[in-house]
Amino acid sequence: MTGIIGMLTGLALIVAIGAQNAFVLRQGIRREHIGAVVAVCMVGDAALILGGTAGIGALVTRFPEALEVLRWGGAVYLVWFAIRSFAAALKPSGLHDEPPRSKGSVVATTVAxxxxxxxxxxxxxxxxxxxxxxxxxxxxxxYAGGAVAGSVLWFSALGYGARALAGVLGSPRTWRVVDLVIGIVMLALAVKLVLH
Structure with a gap:
């Protein structure tokens, strides 16, 4: 039961829309380096969850300056991501019309x-x-293992399940709306980071 509660907690925290989930969805629909994207997300979450369970949370709490640096770096990155999304919305193309990105570029974006x-x-x-x-x-x-399992389930389902949405979400018109929504969400997250 403890593992199931951990899994539900993990899922509750990662299912909300954000830059990472939007990117995983986009790459899943494009079927572009999705294995690497899903792996980076799963390994990143697992490392952070297990690190927190091992006691790194106390270290982060003790040195809030580290979170300050991440807060401002994250806000800058989210604004940049929003600008890219708005630019894409101005000249929409179907996801499959976009030029392919290198695996290194996709992995670097996922890590960021x-x-x-x-x-x-x-x-x-x-x-x-x-x-x-x-x-x-x-x-x-x-409990931590359950939270990691929730992360693995979510990112696998999102990344590989996105293929089923490729027909619906593959048109330029749909992605204009999606890119606008992603841009607005990224700006809102950046503002929230700066203000809180």
Whole structure:
């Protein structure tokens, strides 16, 4: 039961729309380096969750300056991502009409979207790590394992399940709307990071 609660907690924290999920969805629809994208997201979440369970959350809490640097870096990156989304919305093309990106470029973007978001540290390292440690020494790793399993399920479903949406979401008109929404969400997240 502890593992299931951990999984549900992990899912509750990562399912919300954000830059990372939007990028995973986009790459899944494009069928472009999706294995690498999903792997980076899963490994990143697992490392942060397990690190928080091992006690890194106390370190992050002790040195809030690290989160400040991530907060401002994340805000700048989100604004840049929003500008790119708005530019794409102005000259929409079907996802399959866009030139392919290199695997290195896609992986670098995934890493940035994963680790430049200070909320990921608060959610995984501090919150999930704290909740896992409240389970006691015998069950904390079961709880953390459940949270990691939730991450694996989500990113696999989002990345590989996006293929089923390729027909619906592949048109230029649809992606104009999607890019506008993504741009607005990214700007809102950047403002939220700066103000909080």
């Amino acid at each position: 979207l994963t680790f430049l978001n200070p909320h990921v540290y608060l959610d995984t390292v501090v919150l999930v790590g704290s909740l896992a440690n409240q389970q006691g020494p015998d069950l904390r790793w079961v």
